[in-house]
Amino acid sequence: MLVISLRGTTKPFPPPRRPRSRINPVGSFPCPPISASAHPPAPWPERTHAVTSPERVTRKVDSAKLKKKETKEIKEETNRKIASQKAVSIILRREATKAVIEKKKGNSKKLLPRTVLEALHERITALRWESALKVFELLREQIWYKPSAAMYIKLMVMLGKCKQPEKASSLFQLMIEEGCVVNTEAYTALLSAYSRSGNFEKAFSLLEEMKYTPHCQPDVFTYSILIKSVVEVFDFNKVEALLDDMASQGIRPNTVTYNTLIDAYGKAKRFVEMESTLIEMLRQKNCKPDVWTMNSTLRAFGGSGQIEMMEKCYEKFQSSGIEPNIKTFNILLDSYAKSENYEKMSAVMEYMQKYLFRWTLVTYNIVIDAFGRAGDLKQMEFLFRLMQSEGIKPNCVTLCSLVRAYGEAGKAEKISRVLRLIENSDVTLDTVFFNCLVDAYGMMECFTEIKGVLEMMERNGCKPDKVTYRTMVKAYSLAGMTKHAKEIRNLLASFE
Numbered sequence: 001m002l003v004i005s006l007r008g009t010t011k012p013f014p015p016p017r018r019p020r021s022r023i024n025p026v027g028s029f030p031c032p033p034i035s036a037s038a039h040p041p042a043p044w045p046e047r048t049h050a051v052t053s054p055e056r057v058t059r060k061v062d063s064a065k066l067k068k069k070e071t072k073e074i075k076e077e078t079n080r081k082i083a084s085q086k087a088v089s090i091i092l093r094r095e096a097t098k099a100v101i102e103k104k105k106g107n108s109k110k111l112l113p114r115t116v117l118e119a120l121h122e123r124i125t126a127l128r129w130e131s132a133l134k135v136f137e138l139l140r141e142q143i144w145y146k147p148s149a150a151m152y153i154k155l156m157v158m159l160g161k162c163k164q165p166e167k168a169s170s171l172f173q174l175m176i177e178e179g180c181v182v183n184t185e186a187y188t189a190l191l192s193a194y195s196r197s198g199n200f201e202k203a204f205s206l207l208e209e210m211k212y213t214p215h216c217q218p219d220v221f222t223y224s225i226l227i228k229s230v231v232e233v234f235d236f237n238k239v240e241a242l243l244d245d246m247a248s249q250g251i252r253p254n255t256v257t258y259n260t261l262i263d264a265y266g267k268a269k270r271f272v273e274m275e276s277t278l279i280e281m282l283r284q285k286n287c288k289p290d291v292w293t294m295n296s297t298l299r300a301f302g303g304s305g306q307i308e309m310m311e312k313c314y315e316k317f318q319s320s321g322i323e324p325n326i327k328t329f330n331i332l333l334d335s336y337a338k339s340e341n342y343e344k345m346s347a348v349m350e351y352m353q354k355y356l357f358r359w360t361l362v363t364y365n366i367v368i369d370a371f372g373r374a375g376d377l378k379q380m381e382f383l384f385r386l387m388q389s390e391g392i393k394p395n396c397v398t399l400c401s402l403v404r405a406y407g408e409a410g411k412a413e414k415i416s417r418v419l420r421l422i423e424n425s426d427v428t429l430d431t432v433f434f435n436c437l438v439d440a441y442g443m444m445e446c447f448t449e450i451k452g453v454l455e456m457m458e459r460n461g462c463k464p465d466k467v468t469y470r471t472m473v474k475a476y477s478l479a480g481m482t483k484h485a486k487e488i489r490n491l492l493a494s495f496e
Contacts, residue, residue, distance in 0.1 A: 109143050116142065124154055129162040147178035153189045160193030165202070168193035183215055188222045195229035200238070203229070211249075218249070224257045231264030236273075239264075252284070259292045266300025274300060289317070295327050302335025310335060330362050337370035345370060359390070365397045372405030380405055396429060400436040407440025412449070415440060431462045435471055442475025447484075450475065466492065 116139050123132035136155060139145055152175040159168040172190045176182060187210050195203040203226060210218045223246050230238045239261070246253065253261075258281040265274035278297065281287055294317040301310040314332075318324075329352050336345035349367065352359065364387040371380040384402065387394065399418060406414045415437070422429065434457045441449040450472065457464060469492040476485035 109141050111138070111142060113142070113144055120151075124158045127158060127162055129159055129164055129167070132158060133167070147175070147180050149175065149180040149183070149186060152180060153186055156186070156189035156193060160189065160196045163193075163197045165190075165193040165197045165199060181215075182213075184210070184217060184219055184222065187213070187216050188218070188225060191222060192225045192229075195226050198229075198233065200230065200235075218251075220246075220251050220254050220257060223251060224254070224260060227257060228260045231260065234264075234268055236264075236268075236270075253281075253287070255281075255287050255290060255293070258287065259290075259296060262293060263296035263299075266296055266303075269300075269304055271300065271304075289320070289322065291322055291325050291328065293317075294322050294324070295331055298328065298331045298335070302331055303338075305339055307335060307339050307341065326357055326360055326363070329357060330360070330366060333363065333366045333370075337366060337373075340374070342370070342374060359387075359392075361387075361392050361395065361398075364392060365395075365401065368398060369401035369404075372401045375405075375409065377405060377409060377411070393425070393427070395427060396433045399427065399429075400433055403433075403436050403440045407443045410444050412441075412444050412446055429460050429462065431457070431465055431468070434460075434462055435465075435467045438468060438471045438475070442471060442478075445475070445479050447475070447479075447481075 116135065120132060120135045120139060123129075123135055132155065136151075152171055156168040156171055159165070159171070168190055172182075172186065175186065180186075187206060191203050191206040191210075194200075194206065207218055207222070207226065210216045210222065223242055227239055227242050230242065243253070258277060261277045262274055262281075265271070265277060274297070278289070278293070281289060281293070294314070297313050297317070298310050301307075301313060310332075329348055332348050333345055336342070336348065345367070351357075352363075364383060368380055368383050368387070371377075371383065380402070384394070384398070387398075399422065402418050403415055406412075406418070434453055437453050437456075438450055441447075441453065454464065457468075469488055473485050473488045473492065476482075476488065
């Protein structure tokens with residue numbers, strides 16, 4: 001059996017074909033780039049007798065005029081862009097005041113296409129659906145606006161991700177009213193919005209509607225999206241029905257479909273179905289496994305503690321020519337950390353450094369948490385400092401790992417340092433972090449600090465939940481403070 005280790009003669013990790021990024025080793029300095037100005041060319045020999053003809057003077061004057069004209073045009077174009085961007089900003093900022101919009105109406109219809117489209121794209125990418133719809137309304141008011149089915153589909157996909165199916169349905173109707181051609185892609189976007197929101201009745205109704213609508217027949221992507229939504233709620237009976245429906249329509253699953261099923265069966269720990277799906281996938285001629293297939297399989301076995309099976313699968317995927325990516329290594333690190341196999345975890349870390357795989361926030365969170373749980377605070381703090389030096393901002397997961405480790409080690413003063421760090425950062429705290437803080441102070445019997453945490457929660461707009469109160473009950477009970485524990489239990493009962 002293959003053992004993932006860099007210390008032996010076997011090398012389970014193949015060298016990547018191309019380095020992903022250039023990371024300088026610790027202690028080394030990058031060489032400065034060679035500048036063209038560092039070695040200037042030898043100057044031309046000066047003319048002792050300059051000859052100036054009328055033609056040459058004319059050419060110089062024309063060149064100067066042309067340059068001046070180009071500069072003026074560039075400046076005017078820049079000013080138009082700035083003015084258009086300011087107009088979009090003003091209209092969106094003051095859109096609640098109708099009088100202002102009416103006053104600006106003449107200008108609001110003459111915005112530059114690029115400005116409005118960039119503003120819309122930015123909001124769609126950031127999933128700011130309310131602002132995106134406002135920009136879209138502004139777009140429709142422009143004199144140059146032409147209805148586009150592609151734009152409507154992008155907006156409906158965004159609304160689906162934001163779980164706003166009714167808004168997506170309104171856009172779908174507006175798309176039809178504006179004369180856009182409705183196709184399979186548009187129907188799939190609407191169906192996805194309903195399925196992502198858990199409204200499967202409407203989603204399946206749209207699937208049946210598609211079957212009888214010309215040029216809108218459901219395809220493999222329609223079924224894959226619906227399957228993905230169904231497996232997220234672990235309704236595998238509907239999955240079987242959808243697969244049978246696909247077969248009756250003569251539609252074969254593709255790599256995305258199989259990857260969705262493999263990942264879902266793995267998360268549900270239904271390994272028999274997962275393996276049979278993988279075998280079925282391998283039998284297909286035009287449906288090859290990829291790195292997503294590998295990652296889903298490794299996550300399933302590694303997450304359930306089947307390290308040996310995970311390593312065997314890794315070896316088979318590797319031998320078939322599938323190259324690992326950063327997610328693959330994060331899965332391996334997390335699996336080894338949870339099984340407390342720190343030697344193999346360190347080997348993966350060394351490999352990533354050797355072959356220039358840049359660590360992500362997820363990578364740092366995994367290793368910081370692993371060393372913290374192992375009680376190796378020195379290594380944990382070193383990795384945290386390294387993370388900061390790389391310019392990677394910590395999140396609540398990182399902070400929870402630090403607080404948990406310091407709580408178990410009884411280092412209350414170091415938790416105070418973490419809180420001071422938070423004060424000087426823009427990290428958005430959540431209830432999970434505060435629950436972790438309550439637990440850490442509870443382990444150290446710092447009950448005054450626990451009250452302070454509740455005040456911090458109120459200041460940050462976070463409300464205590466059941467976990468908060470249960471953690472407090474546990475802390476008071478272990479310390480023999482039965483009266484306080486009873487009060488919190490009564491509060492918990494009223495909360496429930």
